[in-house]
Amino acid sequence: MTINEIQDELIADFAFFDDWMAKYEYIIQLGKELPLIDAQYKKDEYLIKGCQSKVWLHADYRDGRVIFTADSDAIITKGLVGLMVRVLSNHSPQEIANSELYFVDQIGLKEHLSPTRANGLLSMIKQMKLYAITLQAKTT
């Protein structure tokens, strides 16, 4: 699936939730279930300082695709990190670098990407794109 196909699927999934609580319960569930990152990468080197919650991000480049793994110490942030990874991981650097993440707004979670939230999500997305752009420059 393309990045946009995955985003559209998520938007359709989230349309089933009729109130904020069901939506957040789902995100919390995602955060609890997902073992996102190998323990060896959960150190300062891979840490994105979000001020309030911490986010760890690791990227691998295999067979022309970028594989992201990530984690957070806050469960809601971790659930959202999981969504970002689901959308952006396992695509080519070109696709990631050119992607536009419209799903966050459409599923009503835009507030979590506000810089004032200081949860590390925004920095994580920047870092993912930066990684892809760097790879893109190397490979072309």
Add this chain to the structure above:
Amino acid sequence: MMEKTAVLEQFDVYGIRKDFPILTRTVNGKPLVYLDNGATTQKPLQVIDAIRHYYTELNSNVHRGVHHLSQLATDAFEVTRHQLKGFINAAHDHEIIITKGTTDSINLVASSFGSSFVKTGDEIIISAMEHHSNIVPWQLLCEDRGAVLRVVPINAAGELDMDAYRALLTDRTKLVAITYVSNSLGTVNPVREIIEAAHANGTPVLLDAAQAIQHIAIDVQALDVDFLAFSGHKMYGPTGVGVLYGKEKWLDAMPPYQGGGEMIKEVTFEKTTYNELPFKFEAGTPNIEAGISLAAAIGYIQDIGMDRIAAYEHGLLEYATARLLEIPGIRLIGTAANKSSVLSFLVDGAHPYDVGVILDKLGVAVRTGHHCTQPLMDWYGIPGTVRASIAMYNTREDIDTLAAGVQKAASMLV
């Protein structure tokens, strides 16, 4: 006990709430429960009206023009200074320096006091519970002068270790800079003892009163404090204005902080002579609107009475503490015997950020994170806390909504 109950009955919190228009709005479809007063308080109509009055009737630069409006604006600005003098019982109007806020006030002292009185090898004492704005200016000063920063430790309850404090006072100590009330723990520090011990050592004391000025009646002469810093926006006033109180003898002995208009007496390219107090420390056009309307905030507090506010808030804090402790898995951070207005807590198994997100969805405004006290959070070994901080307009219903919200968050997150 009888007396306290009587005060609570007299305190018309619902009448007070009517003066704060923002308290009637909704957030995320729920009535706003505003419990982030440690960050900033809401403003009563009296203050909002004063700002409007300034721009519709007075707007003009202060201390400069001979024209009528400039005179009116200057008079109004000086009314605030005089009112502030009475509010904290300073000896003179000119001991009240109008600044941008607490941070600005502390930086002024670090810069001006520091350049005159702090030399290589000297020491400044702060405490482990300071806000970054009462840490970093002293670190900068110490780096600049080759001086040393000493830190008074705290116990698990969040109280200063006073024996350790006394042991830190030596002939090298040039200043003690300590918070009156901790913004993340709510601890009310024993400021009288702190000042007495410092003075016995010949050392002046600066109190960061950002979290005290709106909750506790302060008399600078009775305390005999040398410097006192606070902000307007945390005491129901406008943002962008604050105060540095300084004893005349210190302010006279200190060089200006910034250069510019108003702080000068005579300028030639060879030499500038400085204006007298307080203008020596007030370079440039101040935040006139905020300075003038701060008087309305002080008047508002004085009309209700600081002792009544303190008694009401104390009762509410006790109620809130009891309500929160009913919740399984809750852990209060900051359990000092003497506390004011702040409830910092954690829910077992839940990150404070997550709790804050759920509370926000329920219309409850709290602060989460390290509250600009990272060294303190590191000392407790926690990433931060959820902080509910109360003001005079908060009610028991607000606390009930908070407690129900925390319970809801715990059931979702843990």
